[in-house]
Amino acid sequence: MTELNNSINELKNVAQFIAHKLEEMILTGELAPGQHLIQTDIATQFGVSRLPVRDALKILEKRELAVTQPRRGVIVRPLNLQEVSDLYELRRLLESHAFTRSVRNLTEQDIADVEAILQRQESFSMGQFIQILDLDEQFHIKLCSRCENEEIKSSLVKIWSRIRVLRSLERDWDDWNKNSVKSHRGILAAIRAQDYKKARQLLEEGIDRAENKITASVKAVIALSAQSDLTKSAHN
Amino acid sequence: MTELNNSINELKNVAQFIAHKLEEMILTGELAPGQHLIQTDIATQFGVSRLPVRDALKILEKRELAVTQPRRGVIVRPLNLQEVSDLYELRRLLESHAFTRSVRNLTEQDIADVEAILQRQESFSMGQFIQILDLDEQFHIKLCSRCENEEIKSSLVKIWSRIRVLRSLERDWDDWNKNSVKSHRGILAAIRAQDYKKARQLLEEGIDRAENKITASVKAVIALSAQSDLTKSAHN
DNA sequence: ATGACGGTAAATGGATACAGATATACGGGC
DNA sequence: GCCCGTATATCTGTATCCATTTACCGTCAT
Numbered sequence: 001m002t003e004l005n006n007s008i009n010e011l012k013n014v015a016q017f018i019a020h021k022l023e024e025m026i027l028t029g030e031l032a033p034g035q036h037l038i039q040t041d042i043a044t045q046f047g048v049s050r051l052p053v054r055d056a057l058k059i060l061e062k063r064e065l066a067v068t069q070p071r072r073g074v075i076v077r078p079l080n081l082q083e084v085s086d087l088y089e090l091r092r093l094l095e096s097h098a099f100t101r102s103v104r105n106l107t108e109q110d111i112a113d114v115e116a117i118l119q120r121q122e123s124f125s126m127g128q129f130i131q132i133l134d135l136d137e138q139f140h141i142k143l144c145s146r147c148e149n150e151e152i153k154s155s156l157v158k159i160w161s162r163i164r165v166l167r168s169l170e171r172d173w174d175d176w177n178k179n180s181v182k183s184h185r186g187i188l189a190a191i192r193a194q195d196y197k198k199a200r201q202l203l204e205e206g207i208d209r210a211e212n213k214i215t216a217s218v219k220a221v222i223a224l225s226a227q228s229d230l231t232k233s234a235h236n
Numbered sequence: 237m238t239e240l241n242n243s244i245n246e247l248k249n250v251a252q253f254i255a256h257k258l259e260e261m262i263l264t265g266e267l268a269p270g271q272h273l274i275q276t277d278i279a280t281q282f283g284v285s286r287l288p289v290r291d292a293l294k295i296l297e298k299r300e301l302a303v304t305q306p307r308r309g310v311i312v313r314p315l316n317l318q319e320v321s322d323l324y325e326l327r328r329l330l331e332s333h334a335f336t337r338s339v340r341n342l343t344e345q346d347i348a349d350v351e352a353i354l355q356r357q358e359s360f361s362m363g364q365f366i367q368i369l370d371l372d373e374q375f376h377i378k379l380c381s382r383c384e385n386e387e388i389k390s391s392l393v394k395i396w397s398r399i400r401v402l403r404s405l406e407r408d409w410d411d412w413n414k415n416s417v418k419s420h421r422g423i424l425a426a427i428r429a430q431d432y433k434k435a436r437q438l439l440e441e442g443i444d445r446a447e448n449k450i451t452a453s454v455k456a457v458i459a460l461s462a463q464s465d466l467t468k469s470a471h472n
Numbered sequence: 473a474t475g476a477c478g479g480t481a482a483a484t485g486g487a488t489a490c491a492g493a494t495a496t497a498c499g500g501g502c
Numbered sequence: 503g504c505c506c507g508t509a510t511a512t513c514t515g516t517a518t519c520c521a522t523t524t525a526c527c528g529t530c531a532t
Contacts, residue, residue, distance in 0.1 A: 013306070013513095013514065013515085014514080014515070015514090015515095036483095038482090038483070038484095039483075039484070040482090040483070040484090048515080048516085049515065049516050049517070050484095050516095051287075051514085051515060051516075052514080052515065052516095054291075054484095054485095055290075055294070055514090058291070058294045058298075061298075062294075062297070062298045070249060070484090070485095071249075071483090071484065071485075071522085071523055071524070072483085072484080072523085072524065072525090073483065073484065073524095082386070083386070083387070086385045086386050086387040086388070087387050089385055089387070089388070090385065090387045090388055090391065093329065093330070093333055093388075094329070097329055149322045149325055149326065150318070150319070150322050151319070151322040151323050151325070151326045152322070152325070152326055152329075155326065155391070249485065249486090250485080250486075251485090251486095272512095274511090274512075274513095275512080275513075276512080276513095284486080284487085285486065285487045285488070286487090286488095287485080287486060287487075288485080288486065288487095290513095291485095305495095306494095306513090307493075307494050307495065307512085307513060307514080308494085308495060308496085308512075308513075309511095309512060309513065310513095
């Protein structure tokens with residue numbers, strides 16, 4: 001409860017605090033895709049009434065991390081291979097466009113910020129995978145920050161919140177982070193050399209690689225859960 | 237109350253019913269941009285408690301038709317010239333992409349459906365401007381329906397719900413609808429001729445014309461409201 | 473053993489009343 | 503004329519209750 005009161009000042013209200021916590025629990029796998037999010041349980045778990053929990057679930061739904069089934073409740077958004085490719089096609093389209101618009105407007109300070117993000121990314125290792133996710137996201141968002149289109153930027157932020165969930169399924173974080181850093185270094189170098197065409201190409205290649213990796217992870221997890229469903233029904 | 241009970245079966249719950257009604261009121265101008273949406277007032281107005289109203293406001297917020305100001309309430313999304321161009325840049329990017337992906341997959345039935353939409357559009361006139369908006373939207377959505385990307389399609393639907401609000405500010409509906417039909421006829425003809433490149437070009441030109449028209453309308457309304465603000469403060 | 477049926481429990485959707493927090497506005501004092 | 507405190511309007515959250523729907527589970531018949 002003290003932790004709640006402390007953190008509540010950073011966020012605006014209880015609902016946002018709970019939504020944030022639930023998102024963390026989704027990222028850590030504590031809440032699995034498809035799992036029911038039961039209002040009363042969450043309410044007692046956090047020691048609040050059901051109302052802010054309902055609000056929190058609506059926040060998750062707005063961010064498309066959860067799905068509401070009317071009169072049946074809310075579940076964590078289930079995994080879906082089609083969704084991965086659809087989401088990545090959308091991301092490629094938007095980010096590539098935004099990057100092109102933004103890259104010429106990046107200031108010295110922006111470049112320095114990106115460099116700082118990249119250096120922090122280099123210093124992290126496996127254990128802190130949520131931070132790794134955040135830094136990767138920050139890198140890409142920062143590069144698009146000067147695209148001068150708030151709609152596209154907010155669309156990208158929404159897409160990233162979903163990509164984070166998919167990425168959290170990744171196993172080999174060390175390898176993943178190494179490749180990410182390498183790709184980011186290349187992009188940053190191309191930007192510094194003002195070779196924007198090459199930068200964009202590297203960016204798109206990175207997005208494609210990420211899609212392939214995530215597709216593999218999601219496939220593996222779906223296969224695994226299908227298998228456990230089989231064993232479960234075999235036990236019955 | 238009887239109307240409520242009748243319509244409630246079509247929608248899933250009271251909140252969605254109220255959200256739908258509020259959206260209509262925004263489109264008809266009954267609720268003006270920037271206007272406060274006060275929970276208790278709306279609750280008494282519809283004869284329900286505050287809870288479903290809160291839910292309804294969150295639905296509007298999710299669709300970006302309303303903006304929540306923490307601890308101050310919810311307002312109808314204010315008009316903003318920048319937003320028009322940002323939204324249209326996003327629409328152009330997504331719709332153009334989706335159209336290209338979709339157009340080759342359109343079936344005979346799809347084309348027939350589009351033709352039917354277009355014919356209905358031709359038969360309407362000024363009075364029924366909400367229907368005109370719907371038909372215009374249906375035309376564009378249908379053309380993109382076979383893009384095989386649910387994410388892009390749902391993004392486009394969201395964009396359209398906002399564009400509808402902006403378009404509702406238009407004055408000269410008769411002129412507007414005539415131009416729209418003409419543009420749509422050209423696109424459909426190009427599709428039938430399998431000249432997809434031309435179809436796409438016509439589509440993009442239509443989007444640009446729409447942006448210009450809406451920009452003018454929004455400018456006019458903003459100027460008008462600024463003027464009335466002046467007279468109001470002069471009276472104080 | 474398996475499928476259909478029915479009853480009970482659980483969960484959501486909604487209503488009501490009340491307590492608290494907070495931003496704006498108003499008005500009085502300096 | 504400006505600053506500051508109070509008042510008001512409004513949202514935010516708690517606590518309880520009820521209705522309706524859905525899910526679960528055990529029984530029964532095939």
